[in-house]
Amino acid sequence: MNSPKCNSEYILKNGRSRSGKQNFKCRDCGRQFVMSPRHQPISSATKKLIDRLLLEKISLAGIVRATGVSERWLQYYVNKKLGAVKREVEVKSKKKGKLTIQCDEMWSFVGNKDNKQWIWLAIDASTKEIVGVYIGKRDQAGAQGLWDSLPPVYRQCAVSYTDFWSAYGTVFPQKRYKAVGKETGLTNYIERFNNTMRQRISRLVRKTLSFSKKLSNHIGAIWYFIHEYNASLSIN
Structure with missing residues (x-):
């Protein structure tokens, strides 16, 4: 067993999670984790797919069904992404003249x-x-x-x-x-x-x-x- 953060083998048992699974803690980096967690990290490929789906006429509930992510995670991701979008047009520079x-x-x-x-x-x-x-x-x-x-x-x-x-x-x-x-x-x-x-x-x-x-x-x-x-x- 290795730490998912630093790959250290110095792992200790550290009680149980809310779902009852055995919790572990890395002595080197302090990361706590369980084996076979129910919620896996969202892959970069899935995030790229979600980014494309946000440009199409599909609801957030539809994106959840299409990608398998949770509603809670998707709402957090969308809030963060849309909140960071630049509110200023980006266009190719033009010379003064007839426009x-x-x-x-x-x-x-x-x-x-x-x-x-x-x-x-x-x-x-x-x-x-x-x-x-x-x-x-x-x-x-x-x-x-x-x-x-x-x-x-x-x-x-x-x-x-x-x-x-x-x-x-x-x-x-x-x-x-x-x-x-x-x-x-x-x-x-x-x-x-x-x-x-x-x-x-x-x-x-x-x-x-x-x-x-x-x-x-x-x-x-x-x-x-x-x-x-x-x-x-x-x-x-």
Whole structure:
């Protein structure tokens, strides 16, 4: 018998675990353990699989069934992972010049449908990168949050196409801001991306049991998907 931490053979019996199994302790490193533990360490391969499944429209309960991990462990893992996701767009650098973005806001909720959380997004019409993200209320502060999330070169140069929601006009520069209808096709890319998010993120499906119960996880899941989406693009 060896210590699972330092591989030492200097092992002592050390009482029993809560489940009644013989507990052992390593004299060298102090690690306590039992033989054949009921809960085995989660492998790196399983964690990588979970990371991929979090990008698909599958609930946490579904991931538990697919991978065999415990609900408690998965919730801890998801909380930690989504809490560490960077809340800032990562896009390829652009030179100053002609840039065009399309903006839109998408409804979602946390906990219940009275707690609305609007997802404000901006997409580069040329590269299809998501270049702006803000999650909050559908008001002037939300439009400001989207504007502030844009990289500086877009705030300086980009022409913005949006719907007719009045909050945009109070924040975006008037000379480079154009409100248009869907029939123009000038917001097609961002509307298509909204649909992609609803198809890929179970938390955003309008009628679902997989809705977010925690705001930080809701925001983290959206950012996690957007980072992976931008990274998957082939940009010339």
